[in-house]
Amino acid sequence: QSALTQPASVSGSPGQSVTISCTGTSSDIGSYTFVSWYRQHPGKAPKLIIFDVRNRPSGVSNRFSGSKSGNTASLTISGLQAEDEADYYCSSFTTITTLVFGGGTKLTVL
Amino acid sequence: QVQLQESGPGLVKPSETLSLTCTVSGGSMSSNYWNWIRQPPGKGLEWIGYIYYSGSTNYNPSLKSRVTISIDTSKSHFSLKLISLTAADTAVYYCARAPGGDLVIDSWGQGTLVTVSS
Numbered sequence: 001q002s003a004l005t006q007p008a009s010v011s012g013s014p015g016q017s018v019t020i021s022c023t024g025t026s027s028d029i030g031s032y033t034f035v036s037w038y039r040q041h042p043g044k045a046p047k048l049i050i051f052d053v054r055n056r057p058s059g060v061s062n063r064f065s066g067s068k069s070g071n072t073a074s075l076t077i078s079g080l081q082a083e084d085e086a087d088y089y090c091s092s093f094t095t096i097t098t099l100v101f102g103g104g105t106k107l108t109v110l
Numbered sequence: 111q112v113q114l115q116e117s118g119p120g121l122v123k124p125s126e127t128l129s130l131t132c133t134v135s136g137g138s139m140s141s142n143y144w145n146w147i148r149q150p151p152g153k154g155l156e157w158i159g160y161i162y163y164s165g166s167t168n169y170n171p172s173l174k175s176r177v178t179i180s181i182d183t184s185k186s187h188f189s190l191k192l193i194s195l196t197a198a199d200t201a202v203y204y205c206a207r208a209p210g211g212d213l214v215i216d217s218w219g220q221g222t223l224v225t226v227s228s
Contacts, residue, residue, distance in 0.1 A: 001171060003154065034212040045204060045218035046155065057216065089155055097168055099213040104154040
């Protein structure tokens with residue numbers, strides 16, 4: 001299975017919005033609504049911020065939103081804050097009942 | 111709130127076998143999928159595989175020939191065995207929980223760095 005494709009980096013100023021894309025295939029993102037997003041600060045374990053394309057776990061800010069179209073999922077972070085500077089990873093369930101991650105996107109808050 | 115803690119050697123020689131254990135506390139192992147995920151230094155996440163509490167497993171096809179995941183619910187832990195190690199297996203290894211078969215990972219261990227070097 002090949003890793004999902006994410007941009008290596010994105011950036012934005014405080015208060016702005018940024019969107020991170022995650023492109024897969026018909027064997028993963030295109031077949032299911034089981035897309036998740038994780039945020040990882042340096043030296044820390046990842047944390048779930050979006051599941052099932054657009055759902056937020058309890059306690060996650062509503063500044064995070066997700067969507068999907070075809071084989072591509074997207075994460076949008078609105079009202080950027082300094083604490084949002086981190087690495088972001090998407091994941092998807094696959095047709096062979098495995099899990100595949102994206103390569104990760106480094107978000108820089110300018 | 112479930113907690114997961116990895117344990118095992120930090121240094122392993124090439125061609126040898128890595129054995130890691132994840133101890134689960136604060137919750138039941140039942141009806142959950144228990145996963146191993148790794149992250150080479152400076153790189154992205156790679157899913158290794160899972161074991162369901164009943165013992166059924168599924169592995170990343172790229173690692174399947176070298177991986178075994180086992181579980182002991184009576185001791186609240188599950189384990190990873192990875193054979194024939196090379197430097198490319200150097201990574202932070204995370205154990206993690208997925209409550210459902212869609213493999214949404216909602217809880218992670220802190221991770222343990224394993225270095226493969228002679």
